[in-house]
Amino acid sequence: MASIADYYAGKSVLITGATGFMGKVLVEKLLRSCPHVRALYLLVRPKAGQSMQERVSDMMKCKLFDRVREDNPDFHQKIVPISSELIQPGLAIGPEDKETLTSCINIIFHCAATIRFDEPLKHALQLNVMATQQLISLAQQMPHLQAFIHISTAYANCNRRHIDDIIYPPPVEPKKLIDSLEWMEDSIVRDITPRLIGDHPNTYTYTKALAECVVQKESSKLSIAIIRPSIVGASWQEPFPGWIDNFNGPSGVFIAAGKGILRTMRANNDAVADLIPVDVVINLTLAAGWYTAVHRSTRPKAALVYNCTTGGINPFHWGEIEHHVMSSFKRNPLEQAFRRPNANITSNYLMNQYWILVSHRFPALLYDLYLRLSGQKPQMMRIFNRLHKAIGLLEYFSSQDWEWNSENMNMLMSHLSPEDRKTFNFDVRQLNWPEYIENYCIGTKKYVLNEDMSDIPAARQHLRKLRNIRYTFNTLLLVFIWRVFIARSQMARNIWYFVVSLCFKFLSYFRASSTLTN
Numbered sequence: 001m002a003s004i005a006d007y008y009a010g011k012s013v014l015i016t017g018a019t020g021f022m023g024k025v026l027v028e029k030l031l032r033s034c035p036h037v038r039a040l041y042l043l044v045r046p047k048a049g050q051s052m053q054e055r056v057s058d059m060m061k062c063k064l065f066d067r068v069r070e071d072n073p074d075f076h077q078k079i080v081p082i083s084s085e086l087i088q089p090g091l092a093i094g095p096e097d098k099e100t101l102t103s104c105i106n107i108i109f110h111c112a113a114t115i116r117f118d119e120p121l122k123h124a125l126q127l128n129v130m131a132t133q134q135l136i137s138l139a140q141q142m143p144h145l146q147a148f149i150h151i152s153t154a155y156a157n158c159n160r161r162h163i164d165d166i167i168y169p170p171p172v173e174p175k176k177l178i179d180s181l182e183w184m185e186d187s188i189v190r191d192i193t194p195r196l197i198g199d200h201p202n203t204y205t206y207t208k209a210l211a212e213c214v215v216q217k218e219s220s221k222l223s224i225a226i227i228r229p230s231i232v233g234a235s236w237q238e239p240f241p242g243w244i245d246n247f248n249g250p251s252g253v254f255i256a257a258g259k260g261i262l263r264t265m266r267a268n269n270d271a272v273a274d275l276i277p278v279d280v281v282i283n284l285t286l287a288a289g290w291y292t293a294v295h296r297s298t299r300p301k302a303a304l305v306y307n308c309t310t311g312g313i314n315p316f317h318w319g320e321i322e323h324h325v326m327s328s329f330k331r332n333p334l335e336q337a338f339r340r341p342n343a344n345i346t347s348n349y350l351m352n353q354y355w356i357l358v359s360h361r362f363p364a365l366l367y368d369l370y371l372r373l374s375g376q377k378p379q380m381m382r383i384f385n386r387l388h389k390a391i392g393l394l395e396y397f398s399s400q401d402w403e404w405n406s407e408n409m410n411m412l413m414s415h416l417s418p419e420d421r422k423t424f425n426f427d428v429r430q431l432n433w434p435e436y437i438e439n440y441c442i443g444t445k446k447y448v449l450n451e452d453m454s455d456i457p458a459a460r461q462h463l464r465k466l467r468n469i470r471y472t473f474n475t476l477l478l479v480f481i482w483r484v485f486i487a488r489s490q491m492a493r494n495i496w497y498f499v500v501s502l503c504f505k506f507l508s509y510f511r512a513s514s515t516l517t518n
C-alpha cells in the first residue's frame with residue numbers, strides 16, 4: 001500500500017481558498033511532507049490592487065513557508081496560480097487554463113468560502129453553494145480526477161445537538177432557493193433572511209449545510225469526501241507551534257482579552273470548547289484525500305464525512321480556556337494594553353450586561369473623554385461597539401455544546417501506517433491543552449499582531465503602570481464617594497468616627513502590648 005507521500009508523488013493538485021488561513025497551511029504541508037507532488041494549481045483572484053501572481057508570491061514569502069524554503073528553496077516552481085473569481089460564471093477561468101486543469105488534475109481540495117457570520121445571504125449562497133456546484137461541474141470534466149475533498153464545517157448542522165458522520169437533509173432544496181432569490185432585490189432578501197435560515201444562527205452555517213447537499217448529489221459520479229472541522233485554531237505542532245494569522249473565531253476574543261479591552265463575554269464555563277488545531281485539520285484532510293483516491297475511487301460510493309473535532313476525544317471547556325488564556329497573557333503580555341487582562345465569562349445574561357456597562361462602556365466613556373480633552377479623536381466607544389457586534393455573533397457557539405461522532409476520523413487513523421500517523425498526525429488524544437493555549441496566545445502576539453517577544457519586559461512594565469493607575473483611581477473614587485456621604489449624612493459621619501476611633505484603640509492597644517513585652 002502506497003504511503004500518503006508516495007500517493008501524492010507525481011500528482012497535480014487543485015486548491016481553492018489557498019490564500020486563506022487553512023489553504024496556506026494545506027499548501028505548506030503538501031510541499032513539505034509530499035515533496036514529490038508534481039504541481040499545485042491555486043485558484044486565486046486579484047484583490048486589493050494586487051494581481052493573483054503578486055498575491056501568491058507574497059504568500060510564499062510568509063514565515064509559514066520558512067521550513068519548506070529551507071528544505072527546497074525552489075519550492076515556488078511547483079506552484080501554478082490560476083486566475084479565478086469563484087462567484088463568476090465558469091469560475092472566471094480562462095479557456096486555456098481550463099484546458100490545462102481538465103487535462104491534468106488528479107485531486108481537488110475545495111477550501112474557499114466566505115466564513116463571515118454577517119454575510120448577506122445572496123453572497124453567501126453564491127460563494128458557498130453555487131461556486132461549489134460550479135467546481136463540481138468542472139471536476140466532472142477531469143478524466144484523471146481521483147478525489148474531490150470539500151471542506152465544510154462541524155457547525156453545518158448546529159441546529160442539531162448530536163451530529164453523526166452523515167449528510168443531513170437540507171433545510172431547503174438549494175436550487176429552489178437560488179432560483180427564487182435570483183430575481184429578488186437585496187433589501188427584500190435581507191428582510192426575509194431570518195425566516196429563511198430558521199434555526200441556523202447565521203447565513204454561514206446555513207449555506208455550508210446547503211453546500212454539503214450539493215456535494216452529496218454528485219457523489220455517485222465523483223469520489224468525494226467532506227471534512228467538517230469544528231473551531232479551527234492556531235497550529236499545534238506544524239510547521240511550528242502557534243501559527244495563526246487572523247482574528248476569526250476565538251483568536252479575536254483572545255486578543256481583545258489580552259489587550260485588556262474585553263472584560264466580559266457570555267459563554268458557558270462547562271460547555272466543551274471544540275477547538276481543533278489547523279495542522280490537525282490539514283493532516284486529516286490530506287489523509288482523507290489519499291484514502292478517497294486509493295480506497296474509494298474504483299466504485300461509486302456515497303461521500304464519506306469526517307467530523308474533525310476534539311470534544312468527544314479530548315474535551316476542554318470554555319471555563320478552562322478562560323483561565324489559561326488569562327494566565328498566558330499575564331506571563332506574556334501584549335504591547336500597549338488598554339487595561340490589565342482580566343476577562344471573565346458568564347452564562348448569565350443580566351450579569352453580562354452589568355459587566356458590559358461597568359467594565360466596557362464606563363471606561364470607554366472615560367477614555368474618550370480624556371482623548372477629547374487632550375485634543376484627540378475619541379475612538380474607544382467605536383471599538384467597543386464593533387467588539388460587541390463580533391462577540392454577539394460568537395456567543396451562540398460559546399454558550400452551548402454539541403456532540404460529534406468521530407467514527408470516520410478513527411477509521412481513517414486505523415488505515416494509516418505508523419510512519420504516516422507520525423507525519424500526518426491527527427491524533428488529538430496527545431494534545432496538551434494548557435501548552436497548546438499558551439502557544440496559541442503567543443502566536444496571536446507574534447504572527448497576528450506582529451509584536452516582538454523581546455518587548456515583553458516593556459509590556460510588563462506597562463501592565464504595572466496600569467495597575468498603579470487603577471489603584472490610584474480606585475482610591476480617589478473611594479475618597480470622593482466617602483466625602484460625598486460624610487458631607488450629606490449624619491449616619492455616615494457616625495460610622496466614620498466609630499471606625500476611626502476603633503482604629504485608634506487598636507493602635508494604642510498594640511503599642512501598649514509591644515512596650516510591655518520589651
Ligand SMILES: CCCCCCCCCCCCCCCCCCCC(=O)SCCNC(=O)CCNC(=O)[C@H](O)C(C)(C)COP(=O)(O)OP(=O)(O)OC[C@H]1O[C@@H](n2cnc3c(N)ncnc32)[C@H](O)[C@@H]1OP(=O)(O)O
Pocket residue numbers: 115116117118153154155230231232247248249250252253254255256257262263264265267318321322325343344345386389390393394397398
Ligand atoms: C473572555 C476571554 C476568555 C476567552 C474564553 C472564551 C472565549 C470564547 C470564544 C468563543 C469563540 C467561539 C467561536 C465559534 C466559531 C464557530 C464557528 C464555526 C467555525 C467555522 O466554521 S468558520 C470560522 C469562524 N468565522 C468567523 O469567526 C468569522 C466571524 N467574523 C465575522 O463574521 C466578521 O469579521 C465580523 C465579526 C462580523 C466583523 O465584521 P466587520 O465589522 O465588518 O469587520 P471585518 O471583518 O471587516 O474586519 C475589519 C478589521 O478588523 C479586524 N478584526 C476583525 N475581528 C476583530 C477582532 N475581534 N478584534 C480585532 N480586530 C478584528 C479585521 O482583521 C479587519 O482588519 P483589516 O486590517 O483587515 O481591515
Ligand SMILES: NC(=O)C1=CN([C@@H]2O[C@H](COP(=O)(O)OP(=O)(O)OC[C@H]3O[C@@H](n4cnc5c(N)ncnc54)[C@H](OP(=O)(O)O)[C@@H]3O)[C@@H](O)[C@H]2O)C=CC1
Pocket residue numbers: 016017018019020021022023043044045047084085086087110111112113114115127151152153154208228229230231232233248249
Ligand atoms: N476557520 C475556521 O474556524 C473554520 C473554517 N472552516 C472552513 O474551512 C475553509 C477555509 O476557511 P478559512 O481558511 O478559515 O477561511 P479564510 O477566510 O481564511 O479563507 C477563505 C478563502 O476563500 C477565498 N475566496 C473567498 N471568496 C472568493 C472568491 N469569490 N473567489 C475566489 N476565492 C475566494 C479567499 O480568497 P481571498 O484571499 O481572495 O479572499 C481565501 O483564500 C472554509 O470552507 C470554511 O468554511 C470550517 C470550520 C472552521
